[in-house]
Amino acid sequence: MNNKQRSKGTNMTLKKTLLASVIGAVVAGTTLLPMAASAETLRIGYSADPETLDLHEQLSGGVLRFSHMAFDPLIRWTKDFEFEPRLATEWEQVDETTMRMTLREGVTFHSGNEFTAKDVVWTIERLKESPDYRAIFEPVARAEAVDDYTVEIVTTEPYPLLLNLATYIFPMDSEFYSGETDDGSDKAEIVKAGNSFASRNVSGTGPFIVTDRRQGVRVDFERFEDYWDTESEGNVSRIVLTPIAENASRVAALLSGGVDFIDAVPPNDLERVREADDVNLVTVDGTRIIGFQMNEERVEAFQDARVRQAVDLAINQEAIADRLMRGFANPAGQMSPKGYSGHNPDLTPRYDIERAQELMAEAGYEDGFSIEMIAPNNRYVNDAQIAQAVSNMLAQINIDVDLRTMPLAQYWPEYDTRESDMAMIGWHADTEDTANFFQYLTFCIDEETGAGQYNYGSYCNEEIDALVTAADSETDLEKRNEMLREAEAMLYEDVGYITLHWQNLAYAATDGVNIEPVVNALDFPYLGDLVIDSSDD
Amino acid sequence: MIAFLIKRLMHAILVMFVISVLAFAIQDNLGDPVLQMVGQSVPESEREEIRERLGLNDSFLVQYVRFAKNAVQGDFGNSYFYREPALEVIARHLPATLELVFASTLIIVLFSVPIGVYSAIKPRSPISRLFMGVSIIGISIPVFLTAIVLIQIFAIGVTVTLFPESTGWGAWLNALFSTEGNMPSFGRGYELVNVVGNWDTNLATWNGLQHLVLPAVSLASIMLPLFIRLIRAEMMEVLQSEYVKYARAKGISMRRVYFVHALKNTMLPVITVGGVQIGTMVAYTILTETVFQWPGMGLMFLDAINRADIPLIVSYLMIVGVIFVVTNTIVDLIYGMVNPTVKLTGKPA
Numbered sequence: 001m002n003n004k005q006r007s008k009g010t011n012m013t014l015k016k017t018l019l020a021s022v023i024g025a026v027v028a029g030t031t032l033l034p035m036a037a038s039a040e041t042l043r044i045g046y047s048a049d050p051e052t053l054d055l056h057e058q059l060s061g062g063v064l065r066f067s068h069m070a071f072d073p074l075i076r077w078t079k080d081f082e083f084e085p086r087l088a089t090e091w092e093q094v095d096e097t098t099m100r101m102t103l104r105e106g107v108t109f110h111s112g113n114e115f116t117a118k119d120v121v122w123t124i125e126r127l128k129e130s131p132d133y134r135a136i137f138e139p140v141a142r143a144e145a146v147d148d149y150t151v152e153i154v155t156t157e158p159y160p161l162l163l164n165l166a167t168y169i170f171p172m173d174s175e176f177y178s179g180e181t182d183d184g185s186d187k188a189e190i191v192k193a194g195n196s197f198a199s200r201n202v203s204g205t206g207p208f209i210v211t212d213r214r215q216g217v218r219v220d221f222e223r224f225e226d227y228w229d230t231e232s233e234g235n236v237s238r239i240v241l242t243p244i245a246e247n248a249s250r251v252a253a254l255l256s257g258g259v260d261f262i263d264a265v266p267p268n269d270l271e272r273v274r275e276a277d278d279v280n281l282v283t284v285d286g287t288r289i290i291g292f293q294m295n296e297e298r299v300e301a302f303q304d305a306r307v308r309q310a311v312d313l314a315i316n317q318e319a320i321a322d323r324l325m326r327g328f329a330n331p332a333g334q335m336s337p338k339g340y341s342g343h344n345p346d347l348t349p350r351y352d353i354e355r356a357q358e359l360m361a362e363a364g365y366e367d368g369f370s371i372e373m374i375a376p377n378n379r380y381v382n383d384a385q386i387a388q389a390v391s392n393m394l395a396q397i398n399i400d401v402d403l404r405t406m407p408l409a410q411y412w413p414e415y416d417t418r419e420s421d422m423a424m425i426g427w428h429a430d431t432e433d434t435a436n437f438f439q440y441l442t443f444c445i446d447e448e449t450g451a452g453q454y455n456y457g458s459y460c461n462e463e464i465d466a467l468v469t470a471a472d473s474e475t476d477l478e479k480r481n482e483m484l485r486e487a488e489a490m491l492y493e494d495v496g497y498i499t500l501h502w503q504n505l506a507y508a509a510t511d512g513v514n515i516e517p518v519v520n521a522l523d524f525p526y527l528g529d530l531v532i533d534s535s536d537d
Numbered sequence: 538m539i540a541f542l543i544k545r546l547m548h549a550i551l552v553m554f555v556i557s558v559l560a561f562a563i564q565d566n567l568g569d570p571v572l573q574m575v576g577q578s579v580p581e582s583e584r585e586e587i588r589e590r591l592g593l594n595d596s597f598l599v600q601y602v603r604f605a606k607n608a609v610q611g612d613f614g615n616s617y618f619y620r621e622p623a624l625e626v627i628a629r630h631l632p633a634t635l636e637l638v639f640a641s642t643l644i645i646v647l648f649s650v651p652i653g654v655y656s657a658i659k660p661r662s663p664i665s666r667l668f669m670g671v672s673i674i675g676i677s678i679p680v681f682l683t684a685i686v687l688i689q690i691f692a693i694g695v696t697v698t699l700f701p702e703s704t705g706w707g708a709w710l711n712a713l714f715s716t717e718g719n720m721p722s723f724g725r726g727y728e729l730v731n732v733v734g735n736w737d738t739n740l741a742t743w744n745g746l747q748h749l750v751l752p753a754v755s756l757a758s759i760m761l762p763l764f765i766r767l768i769r770a771e772m773m774e775v776l777q778s779e780y781v782k783y784a785r786a787k788g789i790s791m792r793r794v795y796f797v798h799a800l801k802n803t804m805l806p807v808i809t810v811g812g813v814q815i816g817t818m819v820a821y822t823i824l825t826e827t828v829f830q831w832p833g834m835g836l837m838f839l840d841a842i843n844r845a846d847i848p849l850i851v852s853y854l855m856i857v858g859v860i861f862v863v864t865n866t867i868v869d870l871i872y873g874m875v876n877p878t879v880k881l882t883g884k885p886a
Contacts, residue, residue, distance in 0.1 A: 044722070051574075051618065059576030131583040132576045191585050192574050193617040215619055216840060217832040218724075242724055244841065246831045248685060249723055253830070256692035256722045378843075409568025409845040430578055440578060452581045 040532040041238040045259035049243035054129035056190050071170035071204035079520045081339040096158045103149045107228040109173040110425035118146035124176035130190050173203035207528030218242045234529040243516040260513050265506035267328040273508045275395045284505045287337045287521050288428040290380055292498040293456035299421045306363040308495035313356035314397045314416045317349035321501045329501035334488045335437040337502045342434025342484025343460045346377045360397050368398025371421035376411040380426045381503050388464050423456045434484040438468045442496040459496040549862040556858045560851040561601050568845035570617050614835025614848035623852035632736040632803040634833030638818050640753035645761050653768025672762030684755040684828040721748045723830040752829040771803040812868025
């Protein structure tokens with residue numbers, strides 16, 4: 001019976017489509033027809049659009065996604081965290097501090113300028129000027145053009161993560177961004193929240209050219225005709241990107257056929273999207289760790305490793321991932337996700353309420369104590385509910401939690417004051433590397449070097465810090481990985497950060513839009529390589 | 538008349554002043570705009586520099602005086618997110634909101650007057666009872682839910698299999714309650730026609746109108762029941778009055794009594810309430826525009842709050858304040874025209 005109805009439905013739709021296309025053709029006249037024959041248009045509904053078109057003005061997911069559309073990095077990550085050559089074709093370590101890269105020939109920018117080594121040097125110098133990237137590019141001392149297609153990047157000290165950094169180097173058109181605008185300001189300048197030349201004009205080497213942009217409403221792209229990567233099977237010729245921040249509206253836009261591709265499918269809608277006809281759901285294991293920090297400055301008990309262990313043991317990571325996140329997260333016993341250098345397969349969640357109670361008794365806190373907890377309510381997936389669940393779990397070891405949740409805009413200022421006893425934080429390593437987690441979340445706080453900038457609890461374990469620091473100048477990667485795995489194991493024992501899970505990513509697209517090969521854990525879909533099955537109707 | 542307008546102008550200025558002070562006073566609670574502008578790993582020193590450059594470290598008074606000085610010259614500051622003068626950003630988003638409010642108002646007027654009048658004339662008829670019942674539901678459902686339900690039914694579509702498909706009547710009922718969807722569920726569509734300046738209209742193309750339907754209906758859903766009930770109540774009262782009885786006794790046709798004599802007097806309070814409610818509707822657009830990703834002022838304002846985009850928040854609040862004053866002024870003017878016994882300036886006659 002269902003078949004009968006469905007066929008009836010298709011017939012009606014077909015009729016409607018026919019009618020619509022006839023009307024459309026009449027209205028649009030002849031201009032649209034030639035395009036419709038060959039062009040594949042992709043309508044995207046992302047949760048956010050790029051804040052700016054200047055790659056170096058803000059380090060954000062939106063801008064990085066945009067970078068992969070209008071620009072190309074020297075190297076990019078594959079799905080399995082391997083390096084894939086893009087504008088750099090080969091690289092070799094010349095000496096301890098120098099990396100030589102061979103650049104791709106025959107690449108042109110959107111402006112028509114030819115891409116050469118000077119653009120790479122110019123871009124790296126600009127990155128070192130950027131407030132958002134300056135710290136990340138601190139290890140890089142300078143870059144030099146050896147000839148037109150060879151560039152040498154020199155670090156101040158032996159630095160094992162230079163290739164990781166190279167995934168952030170999207171060469172910009174140095175000629176295009178040099179000089180002065182009509183009103184006399186430097187075209188290269190990076191201005192936060194200002195109306196700079198680079199925030200409005202683009203010339204990259206990437207697969208798509210920005211043709212129109214209305215911030216917060218839509219961005220239009222067209223495929224760059226002279227794109228260098230002719231081997232890519234990607235066939236998207238036009239993109240219309242509409243930001244749809246509201247979760248339910250984004251899902252509805254996909255289900256109603258208003259857009260072809262959305263990101264960040266909310267956990268509550270996963271089933272609905274998975275079961276919907278004509279729509280495919282693709283989930284990817286994410287790399288953002290979600291967890292809690294305990295404030296040792298304010299709560300004396302948290303200075304005792306046994307109490308910290310008890311808190312960790314009392315939290316049931318599996319249950320949270322399973323029930324609250326509906327399987328949309330992988331329970332974590334460490335900060336590094338699978339695929340990262342320091343991921344240690346032995347460290348798994350260890351929920352054990354009896355052991356937790358014993359440890360509390362041993363530490364002399366059998367009767368527990370009261371703490372205050374803060375968490376955001378619109379930053380991570382189900383963040384407020386997770387915090388609620390954790391506070392209920394802590395009641396089992398007699399820790400009485402007073403939870404306060406707040407929107408993002410208020411959360412970070414509140415977090416920075418460090419005036420609560422326990423705080424939620426999620427972290428994604430910009431370098432896609434284990435050491436980054438330690439440096440920001442658990443290193444002993446040092447205002448001078450910026451270490452432990454997000455160490456809410458003032459946790460401090462100098463042994464771990466020394467090990468990670470040593471690892472960061474170890475260029476033998478095997479040895480380095482071993483050291484980082486050891487560091488994870490030490491943190492696991494000492495519980496400097498309570499890990500909950502890695503939050504997954506979920507995308508969905510209509511049938512025929514093959515997103516599976518182009519999405520990755522980094523959350524930067526490589527849309528240049530996206531293939532849409534051509535619909536011959 | 539001129540004295541009246543000058544007085545209202547003074548009101549507008551006073552309203553803007555008070556709102557700007559209030560908006561400035563709460564800005565510390567809106568969050569730190571700098572955190573929205575930088576990546577998470579950016580060191581505190583860099584953030585401090587940006588804060589200093591934006592003048593966020595100055596005292597409340599210094600910041601307010603600087604703002605007020607510029608505002609008097611028509612410069613309300615640059616939006617942090619849009620990187621443009623806040624007034625330009627608002628001006629760009631205004632047409633979308635006004636079109637949405639206009640479409641909703643049209644729906645409300647077209648439906649509330651006939652339904653209200655009908656149920657006043659025939660209060661006991663089953664149709665009237667049905668309208669009253671439905672309007673209670675309409676008033677009690679939040680606009681957010683109405684919007685989602687509308688999207689599900691008309692944009693995504695529903696397949697009903699409640700009735701046995703094998704029987705003829707079952708199949709017929711299933712088909713009757715199933716919908717195909719296909720209505721646009723977000724945005725203004727891609728076939729806008731530019732009218733003048735930054736005003737692109739949805740009203741000129743079929744595609745544009747289709748995009749307007751669902752948001753306009755859900756925005757109207759809050760006010761429509763209210764107006765049906767208001768018109769009905771007023772009309773019933775008027776129908777009891779002496780002059781209607783007299784008109785009837787005189788033998789004037791019932792049609793003329795209802796639609797010329799009674800309706801005119803019914804509309805007086807309706808206009809007053811209506812004017813105020815149109816202002817309120819601008820506030821409701823925040824919800825409607827968010828659900829439908831309608832790129833108007835409401836969506837812009839909600840985003841601005843999430844981003845702690847203070848210049849934009851302050852400017853929006855001030856502009857909305859002015860809109861309220863202006864609509865109230867227009868209502869008073871219309872009121873004066875409909876009922877010449879009302880004196881605008883309020884001076885003794």
